[in-house]
Amino acid sequence: xxxxxxxxxxxxxxxxxxxxxxxxxxxxxxxxxxxxxxxxxxxxxxxxxxxxxxxxxxxxxxxxxxxxxxxxxxxxxxxxxxxxxxxxxxxxxxxxxxxxxxxxxxxxxxxxxxxxxxxxxxxxxxxxxxxxxxxxxxxx
Amino acid sequence: xxxxxxxxxxxxxxxxxxxxxxxxxxxxxxxxxxxxxxxxxxxxxxxxxxxxxxxxxxxxxxxxxxxxxxxxxxxxxxxxxxxxxxxxxxxxxxxxxxxxxxxxxxxxxxxxxxxxxxxxxxxxxxxxxxxxxxxxxxxxxxxxxxxxxxxxxxxxxxxxxxxxxxxxxxxxxxxxxxxxxxxxxxxxxxxxxxxxxxxxxxxxxxxxxxxxxxxxxxxxxxxxxxxxxxxxxxxxxxxxxxxxxxxxxxxxxxxxxxxxxxxxxxxxxxxxxxxxxxxxxxxxxxxxxxxxxxxxxxxxxxxxxxxxxxxxxxxxxxxxxxxxxxxxxxxxxxxxxxxxxxxxxxxxxxxxxxxxxxxxxxxxxxxxxxxxxxxxxxxxxxxxxxxxxxxxxxxxxxxxxxxxxxxxxxxxxxxxxxxxxxxxxxxxxxxxxxxxxxxxxxxxxxxxxxxxxxxxxxxxxxxxxxxxxxx
Numbered sequence: 001x002x003x004x005x006x007x008x009x010x011x012x013x014x015x016x017x018x019x020x021x022x023x024x025x026x027x028x029x030x031x032x033x034x035x036x037x038x039x040x041x042x043x044x045x046x047x048x049x050x051x052x053x054x055x056x057x058x059x060x061x062x063x064x065x066x067x068x069x070x071x072x073x074x075x076x077x078x079x080x081x082x083x084x085x086x087x088x089x090x091x092x093x094x095x096x097x098x099x100x101x102x103x104x105x106x107x108x109x110x111x112x113x114x115x116x117x118x119x120x121x122x123x124x125x126x127x128x129x130x131x132x133x134x135x136x137x138x139x140x
Numbered sequence: 141x142x143x144x145x146x147x148x149x150x151x152x153x154x155x156x157x158x159x160x161x162x163x164x165x166x167x168x169x170x171x172x173x174x175x176x177x178x179x180x181x182x183x184x185x186x187x188x189x190x191x192x193x194x195x196x197x198x199x200x201x202x203x204x205x206x207x208x209x210x211x212x213x214x215x216x217x218x219x220x221x222x223x224x225x226x227x228x229x230x231x232x233x234x235x236x237x238x239x240x241x242x243x244x245x246x247x248x249x250x251x252x253x254x255x256x257x258x259x260x261x262x263x264x265x266x267x268x269x270x271x272x273x274x275x276x277x278x279x280x281x282x283x284x285x286x287x288x289x290x291x292x293x294x295x296x297x298x299x300x301x302x303x304x305x306x307x308x309x310x311x312x313x314x315x316x317x318x319x320x321x322x323x324x325x326x327x328x329x330x331x332x333x334x335x336x337x338x339x340x341x342x343x344x345x346x347x348x349x350x351x352x353x354x355x356x357x358x359x360x361x362x363x364x365x366x367x368x369x370x371x372x373x374x375x376x377x378x379x380x381x382x383x384x385x386x387x388x389x390x391x392x393x394x395x396x397x398x399x400x401x402x403x404x405x406x407x408x409x410x411x412x413x414x415x416x417x418x419x420x421x422x423x424x425x426x427x428x429x430x431x432x433x434x435x436x437x438x439x440x441x442x443x444x445x446x447x448x449x450x451x452x453x454x455x456x457x458x459x460x461x462x463x464x465x466x467x468x469x470x471x472x473x474x475x476x477x478x479x480x481x482x483x484x485x486x487x488x489x490x491x492x493x494x495x496x497x498x499x500x501x502x503x504x505x506x507x508x509x510x511x512x513x514x515x516x517x518x519x520x521x522x523x524x525x526x527x528x529x530x531x532x533x534x535x536x537x538x539x540x541x542x543x544x545x546x547x548x549x550x551x552x553x554x555x556x557x558x559x560x561x562x563x564x565x566x567x568x569x570x571x572x573x574x575x576x577x578x579x580x581x582x583x584x585x586x587x588x589x590x591x592x593x594x595x596x597x598x599x600x601x602x603x604x605x606x607x608x609x610x611x
Binding site for chain 2: 003008010011013014015016021022024025028042044081088091092094097102
């Protein structure tokens, strides 16, 4: 009898936890609540939707298969997460961080999200939603 | 995303099950229930798919969807022609109860939320999903892409079963769409529940414990799955593999058990880096059960032992060796994964683990991760307990050695709760089995109602000996 009671209590505990998580998830989804920290960014929130709009505009101007340097103005942790989201959202391109040593030799385009690039080899191609697209001139 | 695309995506696990069902003679024990058989068939089909795609990569043949369908069809027909048929099909379960209802409810809620993308795991964005997208676009495993210097972040050395499933889903639906991939997370959850249900049944738990246990596992896993945003990650595959391994580890070792463990090990090894040691532990424990002899001192003849070793070890070897070869050839191993054993990390590891145990999304169930050493005390649970304890030790070994773990608190907090997810569903099953049997070593072997047919006349003569656990 005690064993059964313990099991029922465990199930009740698990059910309460389940309802709590479901409630949080549904409430968060309903108002697309901004998430704390880049590791919890989700589809459909302002963080990722703005980036999606920026990259959708950019990819109309770059041939598939190009190597694209990416940068944003954020804290390094956020920069990293945003670069990974950019890579996910641009699967037809090789997206590398601007700071990567390969950028100088491989990148043909550069996307600057919520920031601008001021570099002699970066030639502005287009203004994007929330960002700028540059053509990277070959090294001299 | 269109309903048709979702239907096609949902058909992928069904197609894998069909393919795997051709291995029924080796994969289905007469006492296995219909849902469990379907689950093992999906794992078998996934392993066959992985081997097929690996061969196409070696031959530099692109993964065209038509080619994949034709090859799958050819394998299905040829296997039907040349492989022996499996045991008679059991009916669907007739003992459904309230626990099944709760489990289905938890599954449906998880699936609906997952389809919105709201609980998509960030590693789906960071590596699993993007690998799937690239493999879909390249129509093959894109090693050139994986090998690029900046792609260390993709974990290029990881085994690729999950991105392959994503790529094949995208090839069949026509394009890579996130909801179709999230649907696969729902499929893995459903299969895990089917395996947990069978583990409780074959473990001999009474009806109340079976129903309560299934509800408990579904709710605990659904809670973590939603709260920790796990949809789209490969941890589901390892959780599934270990849960599917519960019935064969509970049963006395037999031919079917050998092959089931072999396929489960291959599936785990193809799924994720942690799956490789898990595969090794599963195979080694099954070999030990076979070769060390039972409590009556019986050891198999040499020929039988070799066959058993091959049944258990070959599937994993066929998966691991090509992966190892390709990873070494393309220099994909990350130096970050290894390093000297640094004992001085112990206090940091302990503090971080204690902190991780309070992960909100687990609601306390993460403590169950430490039950396997206790399960060693129970005879029937011992093979499972050895596998899981070794796996836990491996997790801690990585904490002591990985260069990534230099910032130990951040490293442990970033993965400990997720590593727990890989083992907790199966641990809960086994704990409930042991609890149901009154924490005694009385239940040696299968319960009479679930005993499998003897595999040969000699074993029939051995009678009770075949129902004696070896470890």
